Amino acid sequence: MAISPPSERIWWNQPVPRTELVWIIVAFLWGLVMFFMMIYWHAAGEQNLSNEAYRTTPQAFAQKAQEMAEAYTVREEADIPVVHPPPDSDVYLIARLWQWWPILELEKDKNYRLHISSLDWQHGFSLQPVNINLQIHPGYDMVLTVRPTETGEFSVVCNEFCGIGHHNMIGKMYVVE
Amino acid sequence: MTTQAEFRTCPTTGLQVHLSAERLIKANAVVAIVFLLIGGLFGLLVALTRWPAVHILPADWFYLALTAHGLDVLIVWIIFFEIAVLYFASAVLLNCRLATPRMGWLAFILMLVGAIIVNVAVLQGGSSVMFTSYVPMQAQPHFYLGIILFAVGALIGCFIFFGTLVIARAERTYEGSIPLVTFGALTAAIIAIFTIASGAIILIPTLLWSLGYVNYIDPLMYKTVWWAMGHSSQQINVSAHVAIWYAIAAMVLGAKPLSEKVSRTAFLFYILFLQLASAHHLLVEPGLSSEWKIFNTSYALYLAVLGSLIHGMTVPGSIEAAQRRRGLTNGMFEWLRKAPWDNPAFSGMFLSLVMFGFLGGISGVVMGTEQLNLIMHNTLYVPGHFHATVVAGTTLAFMAITYLLLPLIFRRELILKGWAKAQPYVFGIGVAGISLFMMGAGTLGVSRRHWDITFADAALTFDYPAAAFLMMGLNGIFAILAAVGGVMFLAVAVGTVFFGRRIGDTEAVEIAAPGVAKTIASYGSEEEIKIPGTVVLVAVFFIAFVLYYFVNWKYLSDVWPLS
Ligand code: HEM
Ligand SMILES: [Cu+2]
Ligand SMILES: [Cu+2]
Numbered sequence: 001m002a003i004s005p006p007s008e009r010i011w012w013n014q015p016v017p018r019t020e021l022v023w024i025i026v027a028f029l030w031g032l033v034m035f036f037m038m039i040y041w042h043a044a045g046e047q048n049l050s051n052e053a054y055r056t057t058p059q060a061f062a063q064k065a066q067e068m069a070e071a072y073t074v075r076e077e078a079d080i081p082v083v084h085p086p087p088d089s090d091v092y093l094i095a096r097l098w099q100w101w102p103i104l105e106l107e108k109d110k111n112y113r114l115h116i117s118s119l120d121w122q123h124g125f126s127l128q129p130v131n132i133n134l135q136i137h138p139g140y141d142m143v144l145t146v147r148p149t150e151t152g153e154f155s156v157v158c159n160e161f162c163g164i165g166h167h168n169m170i171g172k173m174y175v176v177e
Numbered sequence: 178m179t180t181q182a183e184f185r186t187c188p189t190t191g192l193q194v195h196l197s198a199e200r201l202i203k204a205n206a207v208v209a210i211v212f213l214l215i216g217g218l219f220g221l222l223v224a225l226t227r228w229p230a231v232h233i234l235p236a237d238w239f240y241l242a243l244t245a246h247g248l249d250v251l252i253v254w255i256i257f258f259e260i261a262v263l264y265f266a267s268a269v270l271l272n273c274r275l276a277t278p279r280m281g282w283l284a285f286i287l288m289l290v291g292a293i294i295v296n297v298a299v300l301q302g303g304s305s306v307m308f309t310s311y312v313p314m315q316a317q318p319h320f321y322l323g324i325i326l327f328a329v330g331a332l333i334g335c336f337i338f339f340g341t342l343v344i345a346r347a348e349r350t351y352e353g354s355i356p357l358v359t360f361g362a363l364t365a366a367i368i369a370i371f372t373i374a375s376g377a378i379i380l381i382p383t384l385l386w387s388l389g390y391v392n393y394i395d396p397l398m399y400k401t402v403w404w405a406m407g408h409s410s411q412q413i414n415v416s417a418h419v420a421i422w423y424a425i426a427a428m429v430l431g432a433k434p435l436s437e438k439v440s441r442t443a444f445l446f447y448i449l450f451l452q453l454a455s456a457h458h459l460l461v462e463p464g465l466s467s468e469w470k471i472f473n474t475s476y477a478l479y480l481a482v483l484g485s486l487i488h489g490m491t492v493p494g495s496i497e498a499a500q501r502r503r504g505l506t507n508g509m510f511e512w513l514r515k516a517p518w519d520n521p522a523f524s525g526m527f528l529s530l531v532m533f534g535f536l537g538g539i540s541g542v543v544m545g546t547e548q549l550n551l552i553m554h555n556t557l558y559v560p561g562h563f564h565a566t567v568v569a570g571t572t573l574a575f576m577a578i579t580y581l582l583l584p585l586i587f588r589r590e591l592i593l594k595g596w597a598k599a600q601p602y603v604f605g606i607g608v609a610g611i612s613l614f615m616m617g618a619g620t621l622g623v624s625r626r627h628w629d630i631t632f633a634d635a636a637l638t639f640d641y642p643a644a645a646f647l648m649m650g651l652n653g654i655f656a657i658l659a660a661v662g663g664v665m666f667l668a669v670a671v672g673t674v675f676f677g678r679r680i681g682d683t684e685a686v687e688i689a690a691p692g693v694a695k696t697i698a699s700y701g702s703e704e705e706i707k708i709p710g711t712v713v714l715v716a717v718f719f720i721a722f723v724l725y726y727f728v729n730w731k732y733l734s735d736v737w738p739l740s
Contacts, residue, residue: 002356002357002358002423002424002426002427002432002433002434002440002495003270003356003357003358003423003424003427003428004270004351004356004427005351005352005353005354005355005356006353006354006356006357006437007433008437009352009353009354011354011437011438012437012438014436014437014438016436016438016439017435017436017706019490019494019707019708019711019712020435020436020439020487020490020491020494023486023487023490023715024439024483024487026719027483027486027487028478028483030479030486030719030722030723031475031478031479031480031482031483032478032479034475034479034542034546034726035471035475035478035479037546037730038471038475038546038547038548039471041547041548041730042467045548045733045734046734046738046739046740047548047551047733047734047736047737047738047739048467048548048739048740049461049467049548049551049739050739050740051463051464051465051466051467051470053463053464077637078636078637079636080636099636120313121311121313121314122311122313122314122396124554124555124624126555126556126622126624128622128639128641129621129622129641129642130736130737131552131556131620131621131622131736132551132552132736132737132739133461133550133551133552133553133554133555133556134461134551134554135459135461135462135463135554135555136463137396137397137462137463138313138396139395139396140397140463140464141463142463142464144739144740145739145740146737146738146739147737147738147739148737149737149738150737155637155638155639157622157624157627157639158624159554159555159556159624159625159626159627160311160555160626161240161306161307161626162314163314164236164237164240164305166240166626166627166628167236167627167628167629167630167632167634167635168629168632168634168635168636169635170632170635170636170637170638170639171637172637
């Protein structure tokens, strides 16, 4: 029994029952499939993180976002500038207690180099209802190229706990034609 | 030097039980259960708060309760119980005295004091940082100190376990190799050493930082090392509860592993590969390469997953073989239909096995896939997944073995037998519900650790789909069911400890299911027993796994292109 020492002292020489052997092989092959699926998606799939990131400081990052906002603000909403930067440009999104700043307005089917960083604690970028979720760290400028494929109004919910105002930390993003 | 160790002879198994070991097992198990009660209560409050129509706690209390819930159940309950399991699997199963019982009490006191300090820190309100305590958010220094003390105690417990194995070997208290269950416990203890070392590496500097002696801790580095502890500790739980599955199958049904070699190798895979899995928690983090993420998140080539997949067949397979050996050979599933479903040790164990595999295992592998994590990270899918692993899997298995420890170690006859029979089902259904509905809400994008998904006080707002609200309501209802199951467990366990009829020193108790012979003929690897029922169950599982895996790639492909 499993709670007493094996009855055959040389248990490692016992043959393995066929059913078990078959399952081990199937399970191992399935593991390989899952492993190579991730690599395959890097080659053939469209949803991959670039893993591009730079060290930054809150001041440096805030300044870049500020410059972008000064150049491309089109209106304001809830005291937050709505910024419409040109396609293919670098766009900046600040996470801070407890706000996403600014509101980005992007064009459908255009590429943007989106930079996100936090000015204080960790935050979670959760784009809804698309459901893209990223972890945002202070001190790291995370860069990814994103191409919105639908127009409309989207929300950025914070999904990493960031203190008592966490549930009020919600931002917006617009996608227009 | 040890004084003469005192033993009693167990009238049921004939094992020599070291009385000091027995006292330590009792103390650790009882404290574990008390913290399950406290932590479970916080869990219920959290679930009721997340039910938008009920929303019972104010925001600050919600985050406080969530921090306390995570710590008390994931860390305190589980690890106290695991220490009891380690002592049981070494001293009791090996017929041996426990190494240095005095140190065992020191370990116990350190853990208890640590747990109390953490709870005080959290309840004081200045440490609502969640059990993960990601920097730069800062808790009070005694929050970290409590966790460190607790870990030191647990580390001592592991060394006592190793010491006991050494003594048992030296004093020849058993013949041949250690039992499979002890081997599983050994796996857990080895992983625990790695885990606690990682914990020390990250928590000691964090404590110094909270005291002002260190001025910067890199948040990404913190997360990487923290999860080397956090994720490995989940593999401790898996090793421990798999060992318990084997133990219960053996004690109740006389089941013997189909192949010692295969089952032991599967445990070995845990030791060899799980350290990599810290990456599960870092898949959408900036600044880590995809090569690193893929290699680590898959434990090389899914080799630790392979270990679990093997146990997933060999545990039910060994049960089927034992049942067929008893003559339950009709059709595919007579062995399963006529299993002792009214024995809470067995039903708890089997539910734990099924739910851990189907709900926890599949969702874990899917969520731990590099790109798929994008559509799940930090949503409620994550707690949905781990309530299936650590509650339906580990906690339910621990509850199940408690039904055997009460008569064997506490020497008390169960009270409230009817409650005991129903308990695994009530708790199991409740936990299955919270797991599924949290996963469902997560798929709809609902954030974890979030007080208000209506965003009532926020400057901007967002409307989650109505289905998400429905899921949160159902989650609340099933949380109540799980809490009822938890209270039933406590009533039976604590009631039995204090009020159960004392079992006499020479009185044997009936642990095995009726009809299971006391001594089981030697069978297993050498004479192959056909296990067609298990093959069908495993096939169903595998198909579900493959389908669900690819469905999620389909979901991912609908998301905006990122590169
Ligand atoms: C009555 C039983 C339980 C109920 C109703 C329950 C419910 C919940 C709920 C609703 C959450 C919050 C999800 C969120 O807002 O992010 C949660 C979190 C959690 N639960 Fe449970 N739970 C129960 C038992 C357990 C047990 C026994 C364990 C561990 C063995 C456990 C481990 C955790 C952990 C680690 C978290 C995450 C805390 C965090 O995000 O910091 N739960 N639980
Ligand atoms: Cu935030
Ligand atoms: Cu937040």
